[in-house]
Amino acid sequence: MAEPSIEPEGRPALAQSKPAKFVSPKVVAVYGVLTALTAAVTYASYTPFSPTKGYFNLGESMVFFSALAFGWRAGMICGGIGSAAADILLGSGIYAPITLVAKGAEGYVAGVIGRLRGGQLWAVVAGIAVGGLCMITTYFVGELLVLNVGLGKALAEVPINVAQVVLGGTIGALLSYYVKRSYPSLAAA
Amino acid sequence: MTGGFVDLFTPADTFLHRLDPRVKIIAVLLLSVLAFILSNLDSLLLLLGFIFLLLFLARATLSRTLFALKFVVRFMVLIVVLWPLFDPSGTPVLAELGPVKITEPAIWRGVTSAVRVGCLATVWYILMFTTSQRDLVRALVKLGLRFDYGLTLAISLRFLPTFGVLIESIKDAQRARGLELSKGGLVRRSKNYVAVLVPTIVSALRTADTLSLALQSRAYGARADRTYLRELSMRPADYVALTVLVALLVLPAVAKFLLHVQI
Amino acid sequence: MIPSIVSPLHEGKVITIRNLKYVYEGGVTALVEVSLDFKRGEYAAIVGGNGSGKTTLAKTLNGLLRPTSGQVLIEERDASQMTVAELAKTVGYAFQNPDHQLFCSSVEEEIRFGPQNLGYPEDEVRKNVDRAVEAMALGKLRAVAPLSLRLGERRRVSIASVIAMNPEVLILDEPSTGLDNEETEELMAKLKVLNDEGKTIILITHDMRLVADHAKRVIVLSQGRVLLDSDPRGAFSDLDLLRQSNLQPPAVTQLAHRLVERGIPKDIISPQELVFQVLRAGGIK
Structure with a gap:
């Protein structure tokens, strides 16, 4: 006698269904959390009570941290999406598409160069510098050509962004160093 | 809060x-x-x-x-x-x-x-x-975003406010140890922020560990043609x-x- | 009456709270008209259910929250005129979750962080760190990464990092959370030593056994008001009042209340006392 099927008709039984070719649950969890962290840190540094009073954006440090500690893919995805999400939440949604590209490129480059030769100091510095340059260029070109805000506003942004890369890069590098040392299981990730 | x-x-x-x-x-x-x-x-x-x-x-x-x-x-x-x-x-x-x-x-x-x-x-x-965030992610998935990417996005939106509270709480905890965030030059300031951001990141990564176990125990990725309770x-x-x-x-x-x- | 262990040398108020009111930004009133004094060398517990205002009260004492109205005096100085860092020299606050404070790569560095922030000279920093390490028995762990330790040890590190600033008053938020019995007793024994040396200890907790076993004074908060301020014996004999503030007395006190008809007094707070009273009443048939 045949077993009665409890599966609804027209749908393959669980055993026959192909397992999904999804990324691992570990990656989903870590990338989700890093993206949220990038957005939250960016947001927190814009609150009126933040000592940076919105002039500096510590989210940059999370982009560099993600890239240096978890590699270019995390740097690109979490840095890009997290920063763009913060833009939307902060009411500068207009920047979100440019931010997605600018911070994504920054995270990608910092992750590729910054982890050369096991992430020696020169590699980290070069990664942050070149990554930062990509970000600054993207914003400049994006503001000038896409948003068409005029040369003045686009230029005014450059020195702020340079300072941001120096501060965010320093903090991001320190973070990846400290977190790796104080949370050793991270080194395996 | x-x-x-x-x-x-x-x-x-x-x-x-x-x-x-x-x-x-x-x-x-x-x-x-x-x-x-x-x-x-x-x-x-x-x-x-x-x-x-x-x-x-x-x-x-x-x-x-x-x-x-x-x-x-x-x-x-x-x-x-x-x-x-x-x-x-x-x-x-x-x-x-x-x-x-x-x-x-x-x-x-x-x-x-x-x-x-x-x-x-x-x-x-x-x-x-x-x-709502849930509808937003659902719509993106329907528009062609891969389900696992959509889930990652949903997780990040879910934890955004949680981490916002976490950062504030850790700031307080470190201020109670005499940390003054807005004091000092660039190097001192950077180190000050490290004192806030390292505990934040470590706590967040611990959350990620738990989360990945929860995903596994709820059969994440068991079948590609997953269904939804509420379809758009x-x-x-x-x-x-x-x-x-x-x-x-x-x-x-x-x-x-x-x-x-x-x- | 319990004999006071406070030596005359340490007497005098270290904290004075007058008509303290705290309203959160969203309009939620957390504290209404709280007035309290803490003497030097006291061992007190602030208890209450969730949302009773106990953590809010503690945070106003070290300046993390600034009162909406009313006054907090720390060693006779108006707290509203002092920064959190200045207040940290007198009022140490160990947060419930040690992981919110730990970030250094060694226990030693972690404990140095506080006194260094306060700008103490190097020899004083070293002296304070040594004393804190000894007080929390962390000698063997000095070079270890704090985050690789067990929770009990991590909590001791976070408490040591506060003690190292050499505060007069030590506030501990839920110090027994996540610890097993043995770890809790170990920690409490170390706090007792600090208290005997003259430090004021304030526990914030809803663990009534901890209060019964260790505190000399219980302050019951409910909906932002001080409902009761007495010794543990007095506090636990009033079951209705405790229930009103979502608290349960320790099991041994609850048992004593059920044995009232058999001649057992209500104000029992330790198993030894209960055994003694039961034996005196001629045992339970």
Whole structure:
């Protein structure tokens, strides 16, 4: 006698269904959390009570941290999406598409160069510098050509962004160093 | 406590809340493209008015809209002020100071650009004010985003406010140890932030560990053709809205590029 | 009456709270008209259910929260005129979750962080660190990464990092959370030594056994008001009042209340006392 099927008709039984070719649950969890962290840190540094009073954006440090500690893919995805999400939440949604590209490129480059030769100091510095340059260029070109805000506003942004890369890069590098040392299981990730 | 976080979504029962989230995403994109097509100040002001009308219909309260505008206005003012300084073309010249020449058309070009930026910045809120995070992610998945990526996005949206509170709490914990965040030079300040961000990251990564176990124990990735309890479905009203939006984009585009009408 | 262990040398108020009111930004009132004094060398517990205002009260004492109205005096100085860092020199606050404070790569560095922030000279920093390490028995762990330790040890590190600033008053938020019995007793024994040396200890907790076993004074908070301020014996004999503030007395006190008809007094707070009273009443048939 045949077993009665409890599966609804027209749908393959669980055993026959192909397992999904999804990324691992570990990656989903870590990338989700890093993206949220990038957005939250960016947001927190814009609150009126933040000592940076919105002039500096510590989210940059999370982009560099993600890239240096978890590699270019995390740097690109979490840095890009997290920063763009913060833009939307902060009411500068207009920047979100440019931010997605600018911070994504920054995270990608910092992750590729910054982890050369096991992430020696020169590699980290070069990664942050070149990554930062990509970000600054993207914003400049994006503001000038896409948003068409005029040369003045686009230029005014450059020195702020340079300072941001120096501060965010320093903090991001320190973070990846400290977190790796104080949370050793991270080194395996 | 929300750690100062503002979830832009405001529950209500309006036409815009009921609209299919996919239509709203497409609306934001179409209206953004429209803002780039329009080049007359008048038509851009009209578009800005239309966006505010929609926000009004979405029952966005004044304080919410003002919050949303806070950053945009600063941005717009900067454009208006800085534009003429770098754009010496046109006549009449209103003022001249060494190499800098302020002309009347340049001022109008600055204003036009600022209004366009205003449109691009506020159009997002039509989507954000009226769509819950869950619907937003669901719509993106329906529009072709891979499910695992959608899940990652949903997780990050879910933990955003949690981490906002976490950061505030860790700031307090370190201040109780004499940390003064706004004191010292660049190096000292960077180290100060490390004291806040390292515990934040470590706590967050611990959350990720637990989360990945929870995903596994709930059979994440067991089958590719997963189903949903609540499927999105387009209703007649959604099709009407979509048609109106497409028309809103196509008509000006035809006028501008085929009929060469200045709009 | 319990004999006071406070030596005359340490007497005098270290904290004075007058008509303290705290309203959160959203309009939620957390504290209404709280007036309290803490003497030097006291061992007190602030208890209450969730939302009773106990953590809010503690945070106003070290300046993390600034009162809406009313006054907090720390060693006779108005707290509203002092920064959190200045207040940290007198009022140490160990947070519930040690992981919110730990970030250095060694226990030693972690403990140095506080006194260094306060700008103490190097020899004083070293002296304070040594004393804190000894007080929390962390000698063997000095070079270890704090985050690789067990929770009990991590909590001791976070408490040591506060003690190292040499505060007069030590506030501990839920110090027994996540610890087993043995770890809790170990920690409490170390706090007892600090208290005997003259430090004022304030526990914030809803663990009534901890209070019964260790505190000399219990302050019951409910909906932002001081409902009761007495010794543990007095506090636990009033069951209705405790219930009103979502608290349960320790099991041994609850048992004593059920044995009232058999001649057992209500104000029992330790198993030894109960055994003694039961034996005196001629045992339970």
